[in-house]
């Protein structure tokens with residue numbers, strides 16, 4: 001869920017398409033970011049799912065659904081709990097006198113708001129639920145994370161493009177209730193998004209849990225946040241891994257993040273990243289051991305085919321062969337794309353990354369400068 005438009009979702013379908021890839025290869029594929037609980041769950045589809053998945057929660061009403069899915073399919077589902085940036089306005093960071101005061105402080109902070117904004121706010125207000133206190137949200141999040149030792153924090157992040165819809169919160173499964181909705185002119189203030197996000201990430205660091213991170217039109221804020229978290233948490237920051245999921249980062253920004261943070265990975269999907277021609281550059285620039293794949297899809301029936309599509313793109317961009325059967329022991333130079341991506345997911349899950357010291361950074365910058373020099377100047 002990385003689109004800038006929360007109404008942009010597909011309709012669910014029941015049967016997965018026939019799939020020609022051998023099951024012994026698919027058993028090593030991990031879809032590191034998807035939303036199967038957005039659609040009605042078919043037990044047949046889940047029982048025959050040939051890959052492993054990381055299933056995201058996004059708001060109050062789907063945390064328990066993700067937990068149920070993981071309880072029913074523990075060998076296939078890594079549950080991920082957290083609040084997506086699109087829904088952070090429903091969280092109250094500090095106590096407010098009333099529902100209206102909470103939302104007014106977010107959307108009409110000016111001393112003298114424009115008449116058209118007041119009008120838009122009055123139209124939006126009836127659709128907004130009673131806000132949940134941040135402490136309550138964190139307590140529920142902590143209990144879900146503690147129930148599942150391998151659970152991650154996700155989907156959380158920053159989004160400066162998303163506008164708040166004039167519609168009541170949809171009940172799950174969301175794909176059945178969503179329509180082309182009327183959007184208000186309001187976005188959720190970055191400062192509020194950061195307060196909700198940082199509280200969730202601080203919890204993830206305390207419980208040593210990995211994070212699936214959404215970043216849309218927030219490149220600078222994301223880079224600054226990662227730097228701030230590294231300083232705040234020190235070595236505990238490197239104990240966890242962060243997956244920048246389906247992000248529209250430039251290849252240069254990604255390289256800068258990789259250089260500063262040993263614990264940040266990148267996962268791409270065809271559904272989001274193929275909209276941008278730069279996704280192949282991003283794959284090429286990404287270190288071979290930081291790359292993962294995902295579907296970001298909202299229907300379990302299509303997770304395998306969507307994940308396989310991006311695996312083919314990665315294989316082509318990186319020049320890695322695609323396995324047509326599974327061999328037990330291979331030396332690293334013989335690894336195919338599925339084995340490399342599976343190995344990266346294991347590195348991601350294990351965490352405990354070596355911190356990058358200032359001295360190493362200087363060395364990396366020098367190497368980068370020298371390689372730029374050989375191929376001619378690249379940066380404007």
Ligand SMILES: [Zn+2]
Pocket residue numbers: 001002033034035056155296
């Ligand atoms: Zn998502």
